[in-house]
Every structure is written in structure tokens, then in C-alpha cells.
Amino acid sequence: MNNKRLSRQDFIKILGGFLVAPFIAGLNRIFSSPRKTTSTFKEARFYKSGDKLAG
Amino acid sequence: MNQMVECQLCPRHCRLTNGQRGDCRARMNIDGRLMSLVYGRPCAVHVDPIEKKPMFHVLPQSGSFSIATAGCNGHCKYCQNWQISQREPEDTINHDLPPEAVVRSALKNQCRSIAYTYTEPIIFFEYMFDTAKIAHQNNLLNVMVTAGYIEQQPLKDLCAVIDAANVDLKAITDDIYLNLTTMHLKPVQDTIVTMKKNHVWVELTNLIVPTWNDTDQDFRDLARWIRDYAGRETPLHFSRFWPMHQLLNLPPTPLETVTRAWEIAKAEGLDYVYVGNVPGHPGNNTYCPNDGKLLIQRRGYLILENNIVDGKCKFCGTEIAGIWD
Numbered sequence: 001m002n003n004k005r006l007s008r009q010d011f012i013k014i015l016g017g018f019l020v021a022p023f024i025a026g027l028n029r030i031f032s033s034p035r036k037t038t039s040t041f042k043e044a045r046f047y048k049s050g051d052k053l054a055g
Numbered sequence: 056m057n058q059m060v061e062c063q064l065c066p067r068h069c070r071l072t073n074g075q076r077g078d079c080r081a082r083m084n085i086d087g088r089l090m091s092l093v094y095g096r097p098c099a100v101h102v103d104p105i106e107k108k109p110m111f112h113v114l115p116q117s118g119s120f121s122i123a124t125a126g127c128n129g130h131c132k133y134c135q136n137w138q139i140s141q142r143e144p145e146d147t148i149n150h151d152l153p154p155e156a157v158v159r160s161a162l163k164n165q166c167r168s169i170a171y172t173y174t175e176p177i178i179f180f181e182y183m184f185d186t187a188k189i190a191h192q193n194n195l196l197n198v199m200v201t202a203g204y205i206e207q208q209p210l211k212d213l214c215a216v217i218d219a220a221n222v223d224l225k226a227i228t229d230d231i232y233l234n235l236t237t238m239h240l241k242p243v244q245d246t247i248v249t250m251k252k253n254h255v256w257v258e259l260t261n262l263i264v265p266t267w268n269d270t271d272q273d274f275r276d277l278a279r280w281i282r283d284y285a286g287r288e289t290p291l292h293f294s295r296f297w298p299m300h301q302l303l304n305l306p307p308t309p310l311e312t313v314t315r316a317w318e319i320a321k322a323e324g325l326d327y328v329y330v331g332n333v334p335g336h337p338g339n340n341t342y343c344p345n346d347g348k349l350l351i352q353r354r355g356y357l358i359l360e361n362n363i364v365d366g367k368c369k370f371c372g373t374e375i376a377g378i379w380d
Binding site: 042043044045046047049050053 | 058059060061062063064070082083085087088089090091092094095180181182206208209
């Protein structure tokens, strides 16, 4: 069995992975996942408004 | 200032005060202007075989980039997509997909058409119209799967950019239509006739719902109307009902009923009658209206055999109506 201790460099790599992973997951979520409807709407066609309405 | 608006897109003509939404849930009066709440925000985006629409006479075995937004101007008791059609856009998870992005994605996925489907594309008219224009510039066809409940003016505008439509003709009597779907029959019939006049390729679907629209007289009247007003070359898809939404109390359509409908419609003179939701039924296939030979053999959405060459029957040369290339 290999009882070699974890080197300082390996430790930093692992720690870095733990810190960076949630950040990447967050970015991925922002840029690729579907989102709830925001508030920018487009004016529709085919309607009458205000004074043009009869009755 | 009068901030009331009246939507003139569909026969409902919803009159809305400020802050109110139409029956479709996708259009809203905001400070006296009617706004589409779903432009560029589809809640369903998939690549489907075009056979799934169902569309059997348009580019067989090609991919169709399919989109839908939340909302619908119909409220069918048997709706299969009620989780999105009977919801407000805030209640669905939506993609941010403007028209250019839809076309880009369709091309990237090697689709030959864009299908406006799943819910009711009429209620996202502006989004569909703008996307369809860009699709044409990129040699993509536009396919609409619709209940056809729309006013004539917007429909005529749409016909300029839509190549093919599958229209649901849900019943052939107005009282059944109204009770089953909350829509009237006549505007739907007008839509079919206008589409045909404007050279849109039309296929029709009739879902056979037990106890609602499943008598021999129903099938005969439906087929006769199609033959006389849409033309005998218009494909008719009879679809088998499966308990859904508000009609969980009903059984699935018996296979004998579906077969009877298929036979009656053929006997009334329709050239292309199909059976859907029944795998392995001979009504899944296309036959030549002249010599009766098998032209397209289907299993599910797969094509096992295709004997249509340059839009004609390989055996007798009869022209087969549709868009084949």
C-alpha cells in the first residue's frame, strides 16, 4: 500500500476544484438553463383600442 | 382616457381593461396597448420527425424544429398538453429564443422545417410570423399545427409565410364543438377553406372521442364536408383518443370504431385517410389513390418503404398531392 502523503500541490489542486466547481455550475445555469418569463413584451397586432371601440 | 382594447386575432374578440389578459392568457392590455407576453419565449423546444405532427405528405422522414409558448385560445376537455396550453406564461419555464435563434437552431439541427405546434400557435402570432419570415430566407418550410380558431385577416397574413398546416377539425356539429372545445365550428371551417385558397398545404386531424363524435353519421358528414370544401386530396388523420385531462372517465377509442371511421371516409371519396395512435394499423400507410398500391409504409414515426418518386406513384405515375421536395 502506498502511504505517500498528499503533496502541497495536490492539496491546492483539490481545494481549487472545490472552490471553482460551484462557480462554473452557476455560470452554466445562468447561460444555459430555461428561465422564467421576464418583463419585456412585444406589442401585438390585430387589436382596436380606446376611441375606435364601438359600444 | 379609455384604455380598453379589443383583440381581433381570434373570433373571441376579448375586450380587455387595463391589466386584463385575453382568454388565451398570452395577450394582455398594458396601459391601453395589447402586448404579447410570449414573444421569443417558448416553453417547449424539440426536434421532432415531421410525421409526429402528424404531417404525412410533407418532406417525409425529415426533422422539424418544433416550438410552442404557453397559452391557448381553446380549452379542449381532452387536451394532451394542458400543462402548458392552460397555463399563463409566468407559470411555465421558458427559453429565451428570439426568431433568429429559432432559425439558427433549426439549421444547426439539420431540420428542414420549423413547426409551430404543441399548444396553439395562433396565440403567439407575432413570434410565429417573424420567425417564419426568417425561416423562408433560410430555405426552411413553416409548418403550423393548429385548431384554426382565427380571424380571416390575420389568417391571410399568415398564409403568406406558412407552407403547410395540420388543422384539427374536432367535430362536425357546432354544439359538440362548443361543448368539447369551447370553440365554434364555422370559423375553423373558414380557416381550412382560406388556407386551401391561399395554397397552404393542409392536412386535417379528427380525434375520435367515445360518446362525443364517434357515430357513423359523424364520420360520413366529416368526410363529405372535407371532400366538398377542402378537396378529396386533403389527407384526413383519424386519431385514437386516450383518457386525458378532463375526460379521464372515458375509455380509449375502440379499435373497431377507428377502423370504421377509416373505411367510411375512404368510401366517401377521400384519397388519403389515416389512422393515428394505433401502431401497426394499415391506416398508418399511404396508398396510391389510383392503383391502391402501398406507397409509404410507416411504423410509428419511421418510414420502412417509400415508393413515391418525384411526387408520383412509382408504379402507375399518378401524382401524389403534397410537398415532397
